[in-house]
Every structure is written in C-alpha cells, then in structure tokens.
Amino acid sequence: MNCCKTVTDKAQQALAWVDERFPLSFLWKSHVSEYYAPKNFNFWYLFGSLALLVLVIQIVTGIFLVMNYKPDASLNLAGVPVAFASVESTIMRDVWGGKYIRYMHSTGASAFFIVVYLHMFRGMLYGSYRKPRELIWLFGMGIFLCLMGEAFFGYLLPWGQMSFWGAQVIVNLFSAVPVIGGQLSEFIRGDFVVSDATLNRFFAFHVIAIPLVLLGLVTSHLIALHEVGSNNPDGVEIKKHKDANGIPLDGIPFYPYHVIKDVFGVSIFLIVFAAVIFFAPEGGGYFLEFNNFFPADALKTPPHIAPVWYFTPYYSMLRATTSDFLPFLWAFIALISVLTWRGAASCRFVRGLCVLVPLAAYWGFFGLSAFGLTVPLTALLLPGVKFTVLGVDLARGLDAKFWGVVMMGGSVMLFALLPWLDRSPVKSIRYKGVLVKTALVIFVVAFLILGYFGTQPPSPVGNILSQICTILYLSFFGLMPWYSRLDKTKPVPERLTWK
Amino acid sequence: MSDNKENASNGESCCACSLDPERRALLAATAGVGAIVGLGVAAPFVGSFLPSERAKAAGAPVEYDLSKLAPGQMDTIEWQGKPVWIVRRTPEMVAALKKNDANLVDPNSERSEQPEYAKGTARAIKDEYFVCLGVCTHLGCSPNPKFLLGAESGMGEDWNGGFLCPCHGSRFDLAGRVFKSMPAPVNLVIPPHSYLSDTRLLIGKDSKES
C-alpha cells in the first residue's frame, strides 16, 4: 500500500513538472475527461471515432507500404512494370506480413468511405451542420475532398489496368475545360499519356502532400467541434441547461463514458474489417477490382472501366450529363431561379442573380440555339460568320462534356451549402415532418441508384434512370430552402430524450 | 501528509481504487484482450522489417569454381551482398602463417567467429584455399590485400603478406587473423562453406547441412 502510494506521488510530481512546461493536464481535461458530450448518442455517433481509427490505420499501413513500394513504370526482366511488381511480388509475397499490410490499406480505403459516408449521413439526419456548427461541416467537407483526392491518387500506384485507365479518364476530364483544357491535362500528367512522370507525382501527392492537409483539416474539425460542443439525435443544445458548476445537465464526460462506448464500437468495426481482410480482401471486385490484377497497358483499354465503388454516384452523374439532358438541367436551374425571385422581393442583388444565372446557363448550355435542338440563330441571320473566340464557339455554347465535369464536381460541393439551404426550424430528423423525411429517403435512394449504375457498363435504361436520379439529387439540395420551410415539424423538447 | 491520507481513505488518490470490482475486472479483461489484438496487429509491421524473400534469395549459397584461380591469387565474390575472398595460398604462404602467431591477438581463433572446421592457424578446410568474409571486424570496411613480402609491401620489414583495412589501419595476416594493438578486436569472419567436389566450392552452406 505504501509502495503504491509512493509511486502515485512520484507520478503526480512528474505530471506537475510537465504541466508547468506544457499544458498536458489542461489539454486532457478540456478535450477528453472534462469535455461534456450529450449522453443520448446512438450508434450513428460511432462513425466519427471510427473515421479517426481508419485514418490511423491508413497512415500506419501506408508508411510501411512506402518502405517496399517503387513508383516506377518501367518494365522489369519479366516484362512486368516495376511498380506493379513491387506491389504484387514484393509486398504481397516477398515481405513477411506484407500482404496483410496491403490488404489493411486497400480495405481501409473502402472502409474510410463507408465510415465517412455514414458519418456525413448522421450529420444530415440530425442537422449537425446547422448553426453553430457550420465550420465543423465545412472542415468536414474539406476532409471529404482530401479523401477523394487520396483515393484517386493512391489508386494509380498499383499500376494495374484500372489504375491506369481510371487515371487516364479522370485526368482527361480536365481537357473539357474551355480554352486551356488540352494543355491542362497534359500538364497534370506531365506527358501525353499517363506515364512514369504521372505515377511519380501522384505518389508524392498521395503519400505526403494530401495527408498533411488532411491532418490539418482533421485537427481543425475536432477543435471546432470541441469549441461548440457535439450535436445529438434530438438536435437540442445541451449547453442551455447547466448545473451550478457550469456543467451541462445532459452531458457526460467524454472519458470514460464515450471512450468506452467507442471501444465497443471499434471492436465491432474490427470484426467486420478483419472479416474482409481475411476472407474477402477483393470485396467481390469492389474493393480490389479484378482488372487491376493486369499490369497497366497503354495500348489496351479493358472492356469495362468502372471507378471504385465510392466514386460511382458522381461518375454516374458525369455520364448522365449529355446534350439531351441539358434542357432538363436548364429547366431545373430556371425553376430554382423563379422560386428564389419570388422569395427575395426586397433584395435587388439576389433578383438580379435570378435573371443572370439562368441566362448565362442558357448561353453556356445552348449558345444561341433553341435548347440545342436547332442551329444557332447566327447561322440563320449571318450564315458563314464564325463567332469563335479561343476555340470556343460563342454561338453554340460549351460542350456537354464540360458540363458533366462541372456536374460531377458541383454535386460533391453541394453538401457544403447544406447549413444555408436547410431552413427547417428544427435540426433533428426526429422532429421534422413528412416532407423532409420523404426528401431524404428519395435522396438516399437516388444516391444508391446512381452508385449502382456507376459500376455498370453504359446502357439506355441506366442512362435515363441516372438522369432522373441526378435531377432528384440536385432537387434535394436545390429545393431544400422551400420544402424544409413548408415542412410540418413537431415540437422539440427542452432537454434530451433519454431511455 | 495528512491530506494524502485523507484522500486515500476517500479512495480518490488513485484511479484504480475508485473503481468498483466489476469495472476493474472488466477493464483488465478488455485491456488484456486489447493488448493481444495489439500484438497481433504489430506482427506484420514488425515482421515486414525482416529480410524479404528477395533478400534471402539473393543471399543464397554461391558456387565457386576453384580451377580458374592460380596459386597466390585472390578472387572476391558476393555472398549476401558482402565481399567474400577466396585466396589460393602457396605452401610458402601457409608456412609463413606460423611466424605471425606471436604478434596476433587471437592466434588460435578462440574468440573469433568461424565454423568449427576453420579454426586453428590456417583457418581453412584445406590449407590451400582460404575463404573469408572481407569485412573488417572493427567498423565494417573491406580491407585491401597486401600480398607482397617485407619492405616491398610498404608494411614493414617483417610483413609476411596479409590485409590492411583502409579505414582505420587494422592489419590481418593471410589467415585473416588480426595483429595486436589494432582497432579491430578479433579475426576476420569465416563464412560457412563446403566442397561440392575438389574444384567446386559452395559458400554459405556447411557440408553438414546438405
């Protein structure tokens, strides 16, 4: 007993010594042991800590993979690209335990997106993006974009057929940018095709540039969260009701309660994670695509190119944006503009935008023709006169290909607008009415269908359904200011509902 | 002191005391299993630092054809990425080894590293062929051959042939034995080796193993 006490005393002294020089106890208290989080977190709230866990898994496995990976597109003695061989022979076979490290990393990539998509959906369910948590949401969007970048750059590294042609297709999207497009995609590749130069720069981005940004954003995300406090499934602020010591009545310390709950969540996650690694590392061709077991070949495109599953909803929207889809897209923009015009009687600036945006979009989509269905007006009035500036035909508008790229990027970015689109008086889905709930169900279904068609080869049925779902996806965001306001909400309780 | 006593009786001075027995037991159990999981996870990461199959393949035993080596000549081959010398010693060279004994640190190679069959003065299975790892036992440089005798070698009047390490000047005789008061502490290492036939030498493997 005495011995135990001496040790404890010594530890106290050591801690005091540190605390005089570095705010260790303060940080621990303010962010962990005395950070009060709502007690009614449900399972949706596990995905935040799981995302952090997967980030750690990716960084640690990534560091060990880099020790044996070689970003080199040249062929070895057996005629296999060195990069491909460094993955398939060195890491997967020659290095002790290497294949488990690799499977952890490849499964981790998909796990990251599963966890993050669910984490984002949690935010949408309970209005976690609403005031005062807009910045948390925006930092989160930054993390999401970084993840997409990581996934895209990282996917080139095994230098298989899907790596190569996926990168080829995505980089060529930039060639849709008017005027500078062609040079832009060459600039990104550093060559006329995806090549060794591309592989090396993607490697640098994947292993150091984006991870650094990612870590900064994750830190900001957490600092912002701890500044305003966590939301909860009821969407009420626990800070409104505090006890005499200033502690929220409905809050419990993050440590030990939430930490121990998260440990349980982690153990369940690890069971699923390990099951994939040990029994289905290819994830049925969705986590490791079969075609990627062929080394990259610049002369032969595989019969069916599909991005990895987590990109497929956006890939579908890219494919759905064809020239016959643009009139519908324009009608949608016009509708939003009309609605906004009616709601903004007092603001001339907004009303001006409501006229300008649809006009600009019309010209961009169709030029001077009638919805792209006829020849441009200029061709009728002034036949033979060209209105081409820097390669862009002003009378015809821009290619549908360009708008597809805009659609793909823009639809990701729409999430960032949620804090300002949602006008519902309540935060949580629990107290929202049938309109918002229906909209959310339609959104999720549309998202899943888009994801499904992104994995499939193009087909007429798929294309039409993708176009419908694209409009539904856009409507979820675009019409939100109106349906969220019209929605019949239920009264929100003053305190948390618990048990 | 009295404050501490009070705290201890309140059960607040250390975390473990404030836990009820159920929590303490479960905490220990979870931490225990968690540690097992942690060790399991660490295994592939730690293991990945071991020499890979590629390294092992590159470090496999090497065959050497002795017939192309003239008496008094030396050849260097690579085994496990390290230089291995094969010296075909003339009878005079072998005879001269004895003369060095008095000036050596470990003339009978009792503290040095070599297979059992390569101990003693000549440190070889057959006196004629000396096989040795060309890595200085001081800090790992590769010594240079100095096979000329006496003053001609630039190594002093009584030099009987041997090796000189360029880094810190350690001297070794033609059996890889280090001279006294040199930086290198022990004799050069003899790798396992065996004869497949009279003229075929296998470096990296004892005859016992095969």
Added chain:
Amino acid sequence: MSLLNKTLSVALLMLALVGQGVVQAQEIKLDKAPVKFDNATLQQGAKLFVNYCLNCHSASALRYNTLTQIGLTEQQIMDNLMFTADKSGEQMIVALRRDDARKWFGVAPPDLSVVARARASELGSGPDWLYTYLRSFYRDDSRPTGWNNVVFPNVGMPHALWSLQGVQEARFAEVDDGTGKKVQHLAGLELTQPGQLSKQEYDEQVASLVSFLTWMGEPGQETRHALGWVVLAVLSVLAIFSYLLKRAFWKDVH
C-alpha cells in the same frame, strides 16, 4: 430506425427493378472450375505449368522455393521443375525475349502470377474463366496460329495443350438475330482428332493446372483463412468484454 428501413427497402426494390433491365443475355457461359488445394493436385498442376506454360509465360511473382508450400522439397524442385533458373530462390522468369514474342504472337505473353485473380468478371470467377478457356480452343485457319478460342476470341496464344486434348473444331449454326437477318452463331465444339488423353482425363489435368494457377495467385490463401478464424475469435472476445465494460460504466448514467 424505421426511416432507415424504409430507405433500404425502397432502394433495394428499385435496384431489383432496374437490375432486370440491365442484365443482358450472356452468350458465353463459364464452366465451374473444380479447384482443389491438396498437394497432389497442386503438384500435378505445377508440373503442367512448368512444362507447358513456363516456356513463354513468366510467373515472376512466384519464387521456385515457394513450391515447398505444396509439399515439394527443394531438391525435388531443383531436379524436376527448374529448367532455366539455378537457384531455388529465383523467380519464375522465362528466357523468351519480349520483342521476339511480340513478333511471333502479336503480343508478349503476359506474366501469369496473378492471372487467376485478374480473370474474374461478372461472368464467373477467374478459375472458372481459365478452366473454360483452356478447354475451348478450336481450329481456325484464318488465325495466324491456326487456333481460336470461344471465351477469348482471336486469342494470340496457340493451343499449348493440344497434344493432350486433341483438335477441336467449331460447329456453327444459322441463327435469326431478331431482325430477320441470319447470322453465324457458334453452336459448339467437336473433337475431330483425339489427343493423348480422354476428355475426362484432359478435364482433370486442366483442373489441376487451374488449381495451381489459383494457388499461385496468392500462395498461402488457406493460411490467411485459417488465421482469419483465430483473429475473429479474439476480436469477438474483445467485443464481448468491451460491451460488458461499456454496460458497467454506463449503469450510472441516468
């Protein structure tokens, strides 16, 4: 979680509906490969691979001494299976120059290390594809090599196993393509010149070769599976303890 349920059921229903519209009638049907991982089968497959494939195709991710995992000794490997390499730790690389190969076959024969993983598709598993492919060569004089293949039309490789299987010829049938036009349709293959093996024997040999190729795609797959059960067991214990721990701590949250 009624919302979640609703969402999922609507999504599944819609996926099922659209899925029907997408799945097209597949012309090529793959036979199920009887893959077996016992040492006898794998050794037989290894022998076939070394004798019939390794002349042109490398398997550079595989080192000869990895074959000790299928019950062969280093001595056996060196005596019976290594024709070009001199150390058992070497990779299975062929001496064939890529430029020559390209001249002869139009393409350089691909490295086969992970071919069983690469050939998986919506039609079937990689082993199924290989099993069907190796049994579907037929005589086609319009091809430079004189051979064609049902599952790999206009394949660059001649039928390497023809002495074992014999010669097959294609039978075509006239089929209405739906618009009234008649098109030639591959109706089946017929063995016109028997090989050294009967059909059943040949199928068994190909099965052992495919088993070996599958094993080669990731040696130690069974170890991974066996290890997986241990890991899942330990993690389940962790889950149980951490659940009890969570309950023990959360009992005082009111």
